Amino acid sequence: MSENAVIEVRNLTMKYGHRVIQQDLTFSIHKGDVFIIMGGSGCGKSTLLRHLLGLNKPAKGKILFQGEDLWQKGPSARDLIMRRVGVLYQRGGLWSSMTLAENIALPLREYTRYTRREISELCELKLSLVGLAGFGNYYPAQISGGMQKRAGLARAIALDPELLFFDEPSAGLDPVTAKRMDDLILQLQASLGATLVVVTHELASIFAIGSNAVFLDSQRRTITAAGPPKTLLATCTDQVVLQFLTRDGSAQLPA
Amino acid sequence: MKNHTTGFREQIIVADKAILRLTDGQEGTQVPVLHLQGLWREENCLKNLPELQLSAAGKLSFDCRQLADWDSSLLLFLRWFLRRLEEKGLQWDESSLPAGVQRLLQLSHTSLPPDEGNLVEDRNFVQSIGEWCWDIIRISHNILAFTGELTLTALKMFLGRTRFQVRDVIQQLAIAGPSALAIISLIGFLMGVILAFIGAIPLKWFNGEIYVASLIGIGILRLMAPVMVGVVMAGRTGAAYAAELGTMQTNEEIDAYVTMGIPPMEFLVLPRCLALTLMLPFLCLFANLMGIAGGMLVGIYYLNLTFLEFYQQLIRTTKVADLTVGLFTCLVFGVLVSACGCYQGLYCSRSAEGVGKAATEAVVNSIVCIVLATAVITIVTVIVKI
DSSP: OOTTEEEEEEEEEEEETTEEEEEEEEEEEETTOEEEEEESTTSSHHHHHHHHTTSSOOSEEEEEETTEETTTSOHHHHHHHHTTEEEEBTTBOOOTTSOHHHHHHHHHHHHOOOOHHHHHHHHHHHHHHTTOTTOTTOOGGGSOHHHHHHHHHHHHTTTOOSEEEEESTTTTSOHHHHHHHHHHHHHHHHHHOOEEEEEOOOHHHHHHHOSEEEEEETTTTEEEEESOHHHHHHHOOOHHHHHHHTTTTTSOOOO | OEEEEETTTEEEEEETTEEEEEEOSSTTTOOOEEEEEEEEOGGGOOSSOOOOOOOOSSOEEEEOTTEEEEOHHHHHHHHHHHHHHHHTTOOEEGGGSOHHHHHHHHHHHOOOOTTSSOOOOOOOHHHHHHHHHHHHHHHHHHHHHHHHHHHHHHHHHHTTOOOOOHHHHHHHHHHHTGGGHHHHHHHHHHHHHHHHHHHHHHHHHTTOGGGHHHHHHHIIIIIIHHHHHHHHHIIIIIHHHHHHHHHHHHTTHHHHHHHTTOOHIIIIIHHHHHHHHHHHHHHHHHHHHHHHHHHHHHHHHTSOOOHHHHHHHHHHHOOHHHHHHHHHHHHHHHHHHHHHHHHHHHTOOSSHHHHHHHHHHHHHHHHHHHHHHHHHHHHHHHHTTO
């Protein structure tokens, strides 16, 4: 496989118990990509994300992080790899007993040598990057869902990760906020130079930010299309993929 | 860290790999240039940022041609540095910073419309007292409302007009009753043993070992078994009710019941209260048996009484009223423990912390209620000589 693959997935089969979720998944994510994992509801997108994050163990196949197998080495090696990774969970995943600033400060305190003052400065900086300057002393329950997601993003970029995972970044947000979230993701990606893996089924997001994608088919339980989303729309002949990308023919196609 | 001052005004600060140089630019032009060089990463970032002597001459510009790599530590430094410049009224030119840095700095300046989020203002002392009183009123109101609604729902149940499912009650009965038997029998048995051992100490002074049987009879039936069963069930089932309903509240499941027109009081609270209240006397009966067995064991093997002596003394001095008062007490505990659990669950705040707090409060409130109820029942029964 090519040199600059950040993540390589080889012949991955995912199972819950005896139920096969997806099988024979093979793809690679390159440095600087905004990689979209798409598919209908219940096709195993989030399960794939959990596998990439090392939360679930593959039933078969391998997941390589820059050539290193997540599951070959012990849990401590996995932790080390995971430290270079930031995740934005579907509902933010903010720790509810901590303020936003404390949420961001925790990984900084645990993994860096910044002083207490530098950490509080950094928290403020990260919050201001997602447009939440001055909200450091709020608890997650005190802010709106969209703000929680942005705060989750601030926490995800706390350690300057090389790799950022997003689970449905725009789900549950209104179109304007969702668009702003997409813009923010793109801007951060361009500035930080990180590789992004986005799990989503929002068509607008897929075409707006995706540079590469895979489509998981819930019937055939494997990848049925791979490539840049706009190219897929133009060239793909698979009916299921086309239905998805055109919203069953009703969506306005992107220019 | 070295600090050079060379002939023509140039300050160089070297810390591991991140390098910062301030020069006067091309000789003669008097335009200060800040050179950022090397690796600006967290592990070798500059600690104890030095005082840079800034002259007011001209716009400061940056030179990042030798900047190898950077992360948030560079942003941190720049924010600090630019703030200093601003304080001193100096000007700078950002255009020679890396594009990513410029974008991030720009992004960090755009802020949200201020109306988003609900601000919590700082309170002064008087305000916080007021808030505290208000909280007490609010909580009392909640408790009253809950008690009233529960009573009405119970009345409705006796009229046969509630909508709970019998299946729910049976399920709750199974959770509250049989699965608690093991712990209840262990604790009941040990209570009997302990009470007999401790009671034997003063009774031996009077050669009245035989009265251990009366002590066990009255003590276990009337007090120890009901209280211990109540406390165990508060920790076991009361906390479970609070956590379960609290999580449902957090998941908006309770709201879903309300908007469907199904009162959670009938559908969730009543089956639980009913199940626990029905089950506690039975558990208490079991604890009674185990407690007496424990006491009897001590009487026979430690105090050298015979089985018959112990049995006759027990029958002679223990009244049926001791048993019924104990069982009635347990019935009351059932109502109190389940009500405390369900109340805390329903009024739980919507967070992980809130659920934990609800479970804790449920147990604490239940135990306080148990002790209070025991005191009232004991005093009343003694006065009216039951």
